[in-house]
Amino acid sequence: MMAEVPTTVRAARAVQAERSVAALDDRMGGEHLPRRPQWDCLACGREWPCDPARVRLAEAYGDSRINLAMYVGSLLFVATAELSDADPAELHERFIAWTR
Numbered sequence: 001m002m003a004e005v006p007t008t009v010r011a012a013r014a015v016q017a018e019r020s021v022a023a024l025d026d027r028m029g030g031e032h033l034p035r036r037p038q039w040d041c042l043a044c045g046r047e048w049p050c051d052p053a054r055v056r057l058a059e060a061y062g063d064s065r066i067n068l069a070m071y072v073g074s075l076l077f078v079a080t081a082e083l084s085d086a087d088p089a090e091l092h093e094r095f096i097a098w099t100r
Helices: 009-022 024-028 051-061 065-082 088-095
Strands: none
Touching (some): 009 024, 051 065
């Protein structure tokens, strides 16, 4: 059975974002994963991505900072929906700014 094809850009982004979340366990080696929908770290309790999660993600992407930023950007898409009361600028700083 084929998966349903998203019919809007927003729906397509949501599908991609959920795929990114599903891939987290492999990228993180099962450690320092986010607890959702709070988006804090299951291992250390700090806001996710915590420092150890950032290190693991950076290692997983190596020199490809653009791909890293795109990946955490898709996670930001999910976090924004789940943390609806959070300040968007703060979420950008938390998820994206460190990838530069």
